[in-house]
Amino acid sequence: MKLSSVLSLVNQVEKSKFINAIDRICLEAVKHDNKIATQLNKLDGQIKNATSNDITQLFKIVLPHFEKSVKEQLAMLGAQATLLTNILSRDGNCIARVNWIESLYTKEWELIDSKANELRSEIASISDDDIFSEGKRLGIYHACLKEAYSNDERNNREAKITDDERGILNVLAKHLDVTSDNQAGIEHLIDQIPKNGVQDAINDLREIGLVFVSRKRQTVYVPDEIVSLFHRLQGKELADKHLLRILRTFTDAELSNVLKNHRKKIRGVERKDKIVNIIKLGLSVTQILKVDMFSEGTPVNDCKDRLKTLIQDLDLELDKFGSTIEERIDLILNALNQSSEREFNALSATGFKELFSTLQNHFPSLATILKQEFELEEQEELDVEKLRALSITPYDILYMLTNDEVKSVVESMGIKKRGNLRLNILSSFADATDKLIDNYGALARRDLAKLKSENIDVAEAELGVKFEEVTKAIFEQLGLEVDEDLRRSINTSKDKADILISLSEDDVIVGEAKTCKNGDFAKYSTTSRQVKSYVGRCEGAGKRVAQVLIVAPSFSDDFVESAEMDTEVNISLLEADGLKRILDAYRARRKPKFSAKLFTKGGLLKADLIAKNI
Structure with missing residues (x-):
């Protein structure tokens, strides 16, 4: 966090x-x-x-x-x-x-x-x-x-x-x-x-x-910035979860080389145990990548080529590969240390939740594995929000699974087997989110028949939650910062805000996503009580609420009028189909320019005008 x-x-x-x-x-x-x-x-x-x-x-x-x-x-x-x-x-x-x-x-x-x-x-x-x-x-x-x-x-x-x-x-x-x-x-x-x-x-x-x-709460919090400071003081180049990723890409021979170089047993030791034993040694990652993984006498060019392959296997986005072994190792370390934000953005909130749910279906013991690997309390309720707070990304979860376990997921889900299997799994969940976004209007109107015709299997009881999650995904694709950490911190068992968008460290937009099956959305008194409660929670946490944004299929005239006349909070209204048009316009531009301030005008927003000005 x-x-x-x-x-x-x-x-x-x-x-x-x-x-x-x-x-x-x-x-x-x-x-x-x-x-x-x-x-x-x-x-x-x-x-x-x-x-x-x-x-x-x-x-x-x-x-x-x-x-x-x-x-x-x-x-x-x-x-x-x-x-x-x-x-x-x-x-x-x-x-x-x-x-x-x-x-x-x-x-x-x-x-x-x-x-x-x-x-x-x-x-x-x-x-x-x-x-x-x-x-x-x-x-x-x-x-x-x-x-x-x-x-x-x-x-x-x-x-x-x-x-x-x-x-x-x-x-x-x-x-x-x-x-x-x-x-x-x-x-x-x-x-x-x-x-x-x-x-x-x-x-x-x-x-x-x-x-x-x-x-x-009798709880200790260590911010991510302090964790990084601890690592520097300890001389620790990478978090263990990132070292684990590197070791997952190693061949059995390379794992054995590391252990042999430190006089550790390799005969009769399973691959997964080799990885655990290497992590326990507390070795310098530079030492592993520069010397330990290679057989004695390996030519320098072969070492450089292997590191280039490692960069590709880890899916690291680098502008250059570096010309020396030392440069390539530095690039790998820097990229992994700065990877969290990119990895959280690789999947929408919906995609992350679907991934976690699917993996739990394949591996009922997944929560137990994660609790053991990350030293979490057994009675801790593990969900996507908790994982985000602990800076555990979708990549981290997939790399907690062995290569054989990942293969079994790919086979059972019918995902392509060529290339990086973990990335293939992530891509499949990104595609599933895109399919829901394409049918965003039907989701908002709770049109089960339309969704089923598009091969989208959603239980009626889950439509409201899905709409909320897909709305977050759209905001994220528009380049907005959907702040799950803040939402988790202000939510209570009674008051649960749907969406919080951070404009800055102190300014936020409170978002509310409402589905409606028949006709226009008209429940203003109930909705206004909800959002005002969320505004109060945000202000209590030291945040300034710049706007309340309500997304629904459509709004009744009375609802629009009541929102415009409300003197306690600033409320903007946006129709679901309009938000989808804004996203389509954003995707169609080569260099789109979009600001969350376009949602702060108040009243019923003109989606076509916003889309035109992106």
Whole structure:
């Protein structure tokens, strides 16, 4: 979830620590950073009274100073905070209840403690005859880490590992080929991580502005921007879900090469277990793509060609392939780190929902698989809205399935088998959405006969939901930002807005999609109560509602007149066929120009005039 969405979700008290942290950094940095000074002048120096949009913009500017400050403070907090940030930065853990984080921490602590005990025995059994065995290398790393930790005590200072020492130890670990799980285990031997007190550690992270804690929901929120910051501090080049994608494209021989290069077992190990074992090693992705995946003596040109194929297999949209191995690896890493928005846009909200539903039908255990892979609570209700909030894209879900499982989906659905099978599945759901859009008017009028004649199988009870979802898809195709995170945050069991369109960080349009079977839509009093309630929820979240937009097959004269005379909210009305004509005009233009402000004129909108001016 983006920082702007988290700021809209939590109250003033819950975001006060973050704002205080930004304020402290600005007071120091403003003396020598003109960009920060300019931004503060716009706010008259009053950060605490700034809007969510202003705070988000300021954070982008102050981020380098914030990152430096956080790095220093985390070093002071010690091993417990480090373990906690490792957990919070993993896929799926950016939104989690406090007690679930505590259980994940306990589980992780026990794994590290068990690994530490294994390593203690291995290091203790080293003999002088061991020249450069596994135990010898671990022993060297253990001795160096122990010296880095305890050398402060000789100078009458608190024992700790400084950032400089940490950097040297990381280089040592790389050259000794000490994997990340072994590093954690050895450090636990020397500076044991506390098993209890997770709540205090969470409060410590909140104090320095790294997490938001909702007291009412007992939930911890870590914005996407902070997760990326954690990864940089950890030296982690890619999220595990993106490394998984890369490994899914590898041949069995390439997976074996990676494991052999780190002296891990390959004989009798299943392909899926090889992938899991590689991820657990915590290897540098650059190391994997530059050295580990290739057999010894592979020509440089063959390596470059393989990376070019990998780019194509991953469907990465790049302007160039790069001329060297290093350039191609950098392009792959950058593209994957910036892929989320493109991947969410690859399918409409309807398409994503249909994909998830279909995959669940094929794999009843899909929700269980996702909960295990992304460390979600078992009782957590998993739907598309929750997946979006956790930044889990349709691509992420498909790559959680093995290649064989993907093949079975393709075969059972009759999807073409040539090319990238995961992309073929995604394309089929994009096509299904387009078919519903083509019959948008019939959907709005609840014309089941017309829909069936077009081979669209929709239950009558689902027509209203389908119309809402397809309306979102049309807005998305018009280039508008349908804000599912905000909609989820303001909705309650009683008040559920259909659509929210973000015009900016603070301005939104509240959309309502209404079907009507016979005649014009005429329920103004009921509809106006609904939308006014949604407006109130949005304003309570710090948003300005620029307009309310109601889409229906057609409107009665009384409905149009009542909307025009309403003094409490600004309401625009748009007929479904008119919205479809606007989309058709948009698609027909080579360089269409469309603004959501065209929906803010009020009253019954003239769709033909809007379409003409795109």
